[in-house]
Amino acid sequence: MTDLSIPQSSNGIAPVTASAPPAPAAWPPADATVVAYDVSKSFKGVVAVSNVSIAITPGVTGLLGPNGAGKSTLLRMLSGQIKPSSGSVWVAGGDPRSDAEARGRIGLVPQQDGVFEGEKAIDIVSLAATLSGLDQPTERAAHALGLVEMDPGLERPVGTFSKGMRQRVKIAQALVHDPIVLMMDEPLNGLDPKQRRQMIELFHGLGDAGKTVLVSSHVLDEVERFGSLVIVIAKGRLAAQGDFRAIRGLMDNQPLRVRIQCTAGRQLGAALVASGSVMGCRVDSDSLIEVTTNDIRQLRRELAPFARHYGGRLEEVIPLDDDLESVFRYLVGDR
Amino acid sequence: MTPLLALYRVLSRNLLSRGRLTLIGMLGVLSILVAFAINRGNDGDPGLDAGVTFVWFLGLGLVVPIISLVLASSSFGDLVEDETLVYLWHRPSPRWMLAVAAWASSTTVAIPATVIPLSVAGYIASGFDLKVFGASALAITVATAAYSSLFVFLGLLVRRALIWGLMYLFIWELFVARVGNGAATLSIITYPSSILASIADVELAQADRSVLTGILVPLIVSAIAMALTTWRLDNVDVA
Numbered sequence: 001m002t003d004l005s006i007p008q009s010s011n012g013i014a015p016v017t018a019s020a021p022p023a024p025a026a027w028p029p030a031d032a033t034v035v036a037y038d039v040s041k042s043f044k045g046v047v048a049v050s051n052v053s054i055a056i057t058p059g060v061t062g063l064l065g066p067n068g069a070g071k072s073t074l075l076r077m078l079s080g081q082i083k084p085s086s087g088s089v090w091v092a093g094g095d096p097r098s099d100a101e102a103r104g105r106i107g108l109v110p111q112q113d114g115v116f117e118g119e120k121a122i123d124i125v126s127l128a129a130t131l132s133g134l135d136q137p138t139e140r141a142a143h144a145l146g147l148v149e150m151d152p153g154l155e156r157p158v159g160t161f162s163k164g165m166r167q168r169v170k171i172a173q174a175l176v177h178d179p180i181v182l183m184m185d186e187p188l189n190g191l192d193p194k195q196r197r198q199m200i201e202l203f204h205g206l207g208d209a210g211k212t213v214l215v216s217s218h219v220l221d222e223v224e225r226f227g228s229l230v231i232v233i234a235k236g237r238l239a240a241q242g243d244f245r246a247i248r249g250l251m252d253n254q255p256l257r258v259r260i261q262c263t264a265g266r267q268l269g270a271a272l273v274a275s276g277s278v279m280g281c282r283v284d285s286d287s288l289i290e291v292t293t294n295d296i297r298q299l300r301r302e303l304a305p306f307a308r309h310y311g312g313r314l315e316e317v318i319p320l321d322d323d324l325e326s327v328f329r330y331l332v333g334d335r
Numbered sequence: 336m337t338p339l340l341a342l343y344r345v346l347s348r349n350l351l352s353r354g355r356l357t358l359i360g361m362l363g364v365l366s367i368l369v370a371f372a373i374n375r376g377n378d379g380d381p382g383l384d385a386g387v388t389f390v391w392f393l394g395l396g397l398v399v400p401i402i403s404l405v406l407a408s409s410s411f412g413d414l415v416e417d418e419t420l421v422y423l424w425h426r427p428s429p430r431w432m433l434a435v436a437a438w439a440s441s442t443t444v445a446i447p448a449t450v451i452p453l454s455v456a457g458y459i460a461s462g463f464d465l466k467v468f469g470a471s472a473l474a475i476t477v478a479t480a481a482y483s484s485l486f487v488f489l490g491l492l493v494r495r496a497l498i499w500g501l502m503y504l505f506i507w508e509l510f511v512a513r514v515g516n517g518a519a520t521l522s523i524i525t526y527p528s529s530i531l532a533s534i535a536d537v538e539l540a541q542a543d544r545s546v547l548t549g550i551l552v553p554l555i556v557s558a559i560a561m562a563l564t565t566w567r568l569d570n571v572d573v574a
Binding site for chain 2 (some may be wrong): 004076079080081082083098100101103104106108110112113115116117118123124126128130131132133137173
């Protein structure tokens with residue numbers, strides 16, 4: 001896993017990182033294509049993003065947070081759309097706000113629905129290609145539309161398109177110039193399940209090809225399917241970044257629930273409680289228990305010997321809080 | 336297609352809404368009807384003064400700035416409103432190109448919409464005087480280009496540019512600028528009015544500059560407005 005750890009931010013909240021904080025020289029990573037250092041943004045005195053430092057390397061990274069957490073503001077600062085109130089942004093070789101070449105290496109899918117309503121899809125994507133200085137913009141546009149499974153020959157104006165079709169036009173215009181960095185704000189909104197699957201495959205393909213793909217979403221299932229790398233924003237602050245499973249592993253102070261299926265479940269549960277490796281145990285049936293532990297390592301050590309001791313056979317051990325939703329709930333639940 | 340041409344094309348098409356075309360058409364038809372009324376009211380012999388005053392008061396004073404305002408403030412105003420500006424703004428093409436394309440698109444729609452009906456109306460109101468037609472055409476062209484550049488900038492600078500633009504027109508251009516010579520120097524209407532007055536050889540209030548000054552100053556105003564628009568594009572936060 002790529003280490004995305006960052007220096008401690010100055011806002012007093014220690015972001016959870018997927019590994020121990022590196023020496024300052026290790027940050028940002030040499031292959032980082034998107035770096036924000038201590039960026040903040042206020043709107044009329046209201047802080048939207050506060051002292052966020054992140055570095056993003058090639059691959060797919062999910063930008064996660066509840067509605068209003070500051071994801072879009074952060075993404076807009078990273079893409080150069082808005083100027084940070086403080087801090088600095090570096091993307092693909094420069095500051096995208098002032099450096100046109102750096103901006104030309106970014107593909108952007110903004111959150112808003114609006115596209116040029118009266119234009120055809122091919123014309124919108126072709127315009128993007130022309131403005132990026134590409135030769136044969138129409139051919140490039142047709143190729144980009146093909147990537148999102150849209151017919152370049154559609155004669156209808158985009159204003160008559162469904163939300164899903166518009167969304168794919170927006171993705172196509174972001175892809176047309178083969179950008180190094182792709183930033184997408186809620187790109188799967190409006191897509192049906194099949195289209196979502198296709199787009200996620202496309203994003204994975206781009207990530208595998210060495211592109212940096214940053215996808216913002218508030219839908220946990222979506223982000224989980226993008227991959228394991230996440231940046232979690234809560235109340236404008238960086239709550240965590242890195243591999244969400246590793247993040248979960250570092251959250252020692254958060255109890256973990258584990259479901260255990262064992263032929264001697266009841267005795268096993270009692271023994272684990274007695275040993276202190278679990279805080280609580282719920283017996284669902286003679287062979288199925290759910291325990292809550294603060295010390296997963298001790299539980300792992302004791303589980304098999306205890307089961308053997310009571311003549312039971314362990315059939316299934318499932319951590320219930322190892323998914324992104326649990327990580328997210330822990331990270332943002334009390335903020 | 337070059338980036339500038341591509342920008343010009345998409346911005347022009349964006350401007351041509353049914354509502355705007357209706358407003359432009361109505362103002363043009365209204366101008367010609369009023370011109371006919373003036374012509375008939377003077378028994379077919381209204382004279383040069385009536386035609387020039389008509390173009391100066393109704394054309395340069397109202398129709399030209401209002402059509403320029405409606406079109407030019409929408410060049411960026413619409414894109415800011417529906418949040419599509421980002422698709423043009425985020426590309427690596429130079430920002431001045433975007434400013435020039437916005438000005439060119441609104442001006443090339445506004446000029447025929449103002450010059451043709453108002454010059455024809457002036458021609459009719461003056462009792463079919465070709466000098467009035469020529470003077471009107473030049474003055475209106477210059478005025479439309481200058482107002483458009485100003486309102487392209489305004490459309491990027493503020494929300495509800497139409498209201499701010501109307502306040503500017505009615506308070507500054509049509510009221511303050513007609514009161515004193517100092518204020519007139521700082522208003523756009525003075526310069527096309529001077530072109531009209533000079534070529535038609537008619538006296539108009541606060542319109543005593545030469546034809547050359549009447550052309551040069553609005554051109555300089557346009558260049559400054561374009562520079563300010565480019566600066567604004569460099570610094571604006573885009574949704």
